[in-house]
Amino acid sequence: MSYHVLDYANKKPLGKTNEKVATLGLGTLSIRDFVSAERALLKAIELGLNVIEVSDSYAFGLSMDLIKKILANIERSEIFITFRVSPIVLSDPSTAIMKFEQILRKMGTNFVDVLMPAGYTDFVSLDTVVKALEAIADKGLARYLGLSEFKVRQINEVLHMLHKYDVVMVQSRYSVFEKRIEKDLIPFAVKTGITIQACTTLEKGRVLKHPVVLQVASKHGRTAAQVALNYVIARPRVIALTKTERIEHVVEDREAIDLRLDEEDLNKLSMV
Ligand SMILES: NC(=O)c1ccc[n+]([C@@H]2O[C@H](COP(=O)([O-])OP(=O)(O)OC[C@H]3O[C@@H](n4cnc5c(N)ncnc54)[C@H](OP(=O)(O)O)[C@@H]3O)[C@@H](O)[C@H]2O)c1
Secondary structure: OOOOOOOOOOEEEOOOOOOEEEOEEEEOOOOOOHHHHHHHHHHHHHOOOOEEEEEOOOHHHHHHHHHHHHHOOOOHHHOEEEEEEOHHHHOOHHHHHHHHHHHHHHHOOOOEEEEEEEOOOOOOOHHHHHHHHHHHHHOOOEEEEEEEOOOHHHHHHHHHHOOOOOEEEEEEEOOOOOOHHHOOHHHHHHHHOOEEEEEOOOHHHHHHHOHHHHHHHHHHOOOHHHHHHHHHHOOOOEEEEEOOOOHHHHHHHHHHHHOOOOHHHHHHHHHO
């Protein structure tokens, strides 16, 4: 696998399903102003960036309240919710359904589109986590299952444990600064048909000041954010998240999808 393998598209396949999901979406971590974030999310959905990531661990529950507010304005089918659930919710399969139903009530929905445990943990056995995930999916509270921040070896372990479901998505850090997944997770995802949801794609804004990113941006008459996002979403099987509370950034981030980096750009960015 090399970074030269590119796959540009507005939507990409979800795992091995027949569904496609938006190549770019927004997360709800580290929001400063929830009123602005609500406006920005609604704009993002209007522009087709409708994959929204949320977690029970973000902002003491305020990110889940934000989803409820969003859903008061749109149909449930207009957004695709990927949910990163805390291990504590999955620590006992017999109570996982009840705990997850509370989460869904807080968000004002009956289901999430992809449910993923937040990280591989020593506190709860993987067997227990998998049983709890399956129980939640059996009840129709999650359409699909995924994993957040699991290594290839750990993903394989889960694939062997799951009886009725597949892993459609794996969430992982990926940016111009953090390229480790190009060596293992991207080739694995291409081979096994898993969608990667890249997060921290702008390194919380730090990547925007890098001279090489700025140089490539200037060459194309684009912004640093558009180059940094495009570098990530250009990869096969990779969709991405960023986070913004500004409508002007939503519009700018949407336009990142249409940029086409060339080999010279990719060579430069791969050295960063
Ligand atoms: N699996 C995990 O462990 C994990 C970890 C981290 C994050 N996540 C998820 O991934 C999401 C994204 O990650 P992140 O929050 O770390 O975001 P990020 O994409 O690394 O950076 C977001 C920052 O970039 C700024 N930004 C966005 N668009 C911009 C633009 N066009 N120009 C200039 N600045 C721009 C935002 O500021 P403004 O708001 O001012 O626009 C914000 O400060 C999170 O919200 C969360 O849902 C998951």
